[in-house]
Amino acid sequence: MDFDDWEPIYEAILADFGFDRTADETVRDRAAAYATPFDLDRLDCAGDTVAVAGAGPSLEADAALARDADRVFAASTATDRLDDLGVAVDAMVTDLDKNPGTGLARTDRGAVVVAHAHGDNGDLVDEWLPRYDAAHTLVTTQAAPVDAVANYGGFTDGDRAAFLADACGAANLVFPGWDFDDPDVDGMKARKLDWAERLLHLLERRRGERFAVLDGRRDDIDAL
Numbered sequence: 469m470d471f472d473d474w475e476p477i478y479e480a481i482l483a484d485f486g487f488d489r490t491a492d493e494t495v496r497d498r499a500a501a502y503a504t505p506f507d508l509d510r511l512d513c514a515g516d517t518v519a520v521a522g523a524g525p526s527l528e529a530d531a532a533l534a535r536d537a538d539r540v541f542a543a544s545t546a547t548d549r550l551d552d553l554g555v556a557v558d559a560m561v562t563d564l565d566k567n568p569g570t571g572l573a574r575t576d577r578g579a580v581v582v583a584h585a586h587g588d589n590g591d592l593v594d595e596w597l598p599r600y601d602a603a604h605t606l607v608t609t610q611a612a613p614v615d616a617v618a619n620y621g622g623f624t625d626g627d628r629a630a631f632l633a634d635a636c637g638a639a640n641l642v643f644p645g646w647d648f649d650d651p652d653v654d655g656m657k658a659r660k661l662d663w664a665e666r667l668l669h670l671l672e673r674r675r676g677e678r679f680a681v682l683d684g685r686r687d688d689i690d691a692l
């Protein structure tokens with residue numbers, strides 16, 4: 469999704485959470501100093517089924533979805549859990565706030581990390597991006613892209629991974645580890661998950677696909 473299409477959605481997210489666009493832009497610009505151009509062909513998914521792994525409690529039960537996929541893009545802590553299950557992750561998508569050490573170990577061994585800079589993780593950006601090997605790090609923003617900092621659309625780690633898979637040419641997306649009604653999630657996290665669901669619904673419509681993870685839920689989604 470290009471920024472012109474993303475910007476009105478981004479504005480709605482900013483308004484809903486009270487996030488500050490200038491803060492997003494300030495951290496994006498700091499992140500740009502650590503970013504080098506990333507060739508998306510490295511994550512080419514043409515013709516592929518991509519598993520977009522969320523960090524919900526169902527991930528272990530859904531592991532076959534990831535194991536059987538051609539490619540796996542995983543949201544932050546889902547990366548460690550898939551690793552424990554012996555499932556290789558092609559791209560870890562993270563805003564650095566839970567398991568940044570996993571990202572460091574990945575770039576050290578040449579595995580891809582997609583690291584997101586936003587207005588509330590500036591300290592993490594400053595702490596971790598200089599340590600990550602820039603050659604294996606794709607830096608993203610939710611504000612306008614600048615220099616080597618990209619924006620493929622999406623908000624939470626998981627739905628950003630789905631928008632990235634779309635940008636990489638994925639033929640089909642499957643969603644292990646997504647639990648929108650997780651009883652252990654409340655408050656801010658639940659509101660973020662609502663946005664993730666809304667954004668996946670938007671993505672499936674743009675792609676002309678039906679994501680099984682949304683079956684039985686579409687009538688209740690506040691569509692974008």
Ligand SMILES: Nc1ncnc2c1ncn2[C@@H]1O[C@H](COP(=O)(O)OP(=O)(O)OP(=O)(O)O)[C@@H](O)[C@H]1O
Pocket residue numbers: 521522523524525543544545546563565566623624625626627645646647648650653660661664
């Ligand atoms: N029940 C769930 N609980 C947590 N995450 C879920 C769930 N279902 C889907 N996800 C997806 O998995 C992602 C990874 O969540 P995780 O808790 O590992 O990291 P996070 O840093 O808190 O995520 P974020 O910063 O995007 O909120 C979420 O961003 C969301 O997109």
Ligand SMILES: Nc1nc2c(c(=O)[nH]1)N=C(CO)CN2
Pocket residue numbers: 487488492563586587588610623624625660
């Ligand atoms: N400004 C800001 N942006 C975000 C935030 C956040 O807490 N603050 N959280 C995200 C996913 O959890 C994604 N983007």
